[in-house]
Amino acid sequence: MGRLEKFWETYGTLCILIVILVLFSILSPAYFLRKDNLVQIVLQSSITILLALGEFFPILIAGIDLSVGSILALAGIVTGKLLLMGFDPWLAVLIGGAGVGILLGAINGLLVNFTGLHPFIITLGTNAIFRGVTLIISGATPVFGFPYAFTDALTGSLFYVPVPIIVALAMALILWWMTRQTRLGRNIYAVGGNKEAAFFSGIDVKFHTLMVFMISGLCAGLAGVLSTPASARRSLLREPGSRPSPSPRPSSGERASLVAKGEFPPSSSAASSSARSATDSIFCVFRLSTSWWSWVA
Template structure:
């Protein structure tokens, strides 16, 4: 009797499938746990203190917000390289409005969140109209958004706005920094959307097979637009948070942040080939990036090495995804 092509006498395909399942479920948590152990050994006096762990979460908050946004674009086998520039432009517009005398809460909605949504709409509309890969579109819009930021700011930091904005958005509630709570609320909302709404199921279907989704009655262009709006909105919220944390809108804010955000999503188990991933994994991926940055700072390692670590992690995570997941389909 012939043996099934999916099974060998050595059981290797089954082992590969089992490893893929374990990796998808526990791989990211395992990496985070291992990092905690290594960091505790490297800096036993300071790393596990309450204030330092809060600092890790605080440093990770902006990255988690950006990673949650880029996660949706990767989920449909796309990408958004403009999130760092969109974050900077959103924060700059908001700061300009506050300096001009607009109440900070209106500036947050109009300048911060509103600008992010508009920038996401532009990205999605260009992808739909040109039918070019999002890599090309967002590579171009990243340069455009950064240029607009430099122009409207005259390449200078903008500060001197309402201190109530800084005190509220960058303050603490029950000892917990507000940026952490903002990131948690956004991630929780997006988790609910992906797990319990028709929109979330349609986005996964689009990422799994765009042609099949189209023939199933799913509007590919509409959902592509929605995905980039989500990414832009997350970038806008990140712009609000980072402006409050630094007390100024910096024209060069977010430079290179797209690398960290993409790394967070990929390390968190999001497939670069679309259709698979979870918001919870992305959050853990963002924490991994935060832990790495934190321990490198504690050990006084040059920040340039962080870029090397991020690049290596992206390559390793995508390689594992390809070797142990796609081969089992």
């Protein structure tokens, strides 16, 4: 494999993102390069980046997790319900977001380990189950009226950087460090490269498979927490008569093999998510429909 080919396989997605940014900057220099637009692109990418970071690990072992969307929804609903029950926001995020995400990811991992079925089949089934549980808990109705401390924390900024962006970047750095600097990360790569060789090398394949799906569930759970305030705002917009509860506050396959070989870094997941949001942004600038993504997603 030549150097150029290897470079493209490793950083191709990032190169595509750069090309998209340059192209759209030329097409719409007055709007696309504005600071607020660029921040909004990354802000919209934050939830997708978290999901992509979690999905990276099942793909790393030549599997997939089709249930991340349902885990996001269920974690968000549980977090919202806990907040409405009067739980401390941090405790609600810990239990409803991280806790539920890890638990549901563990269910996926255990089912994959003990049934021997491909993760595609397992997560296709759990996706429907988790979605059904979400509808049961929510009663198929929007959940809103969260404490202002919660919504302000997740929709605010730290040093002029929106909190969702900070969470997504922090998670990306943690997972990058884990894959490069820890035994767990190296073992996951080994399992993805050759499960039998990893087993005979003394690596507990089932344990690392479980960890992979728990990481995926954790990322989806955190994405659910970040999406909760935005979902509540959309619900209020759809229901003009609805108002939040008062609060004392002033108003405000080939790819899988590349991954298994370590030639597809986690940063590519974030880059692909940002590329999608950047493309949606330029479509909005030219007032074109963004439903194009449903044809290629």
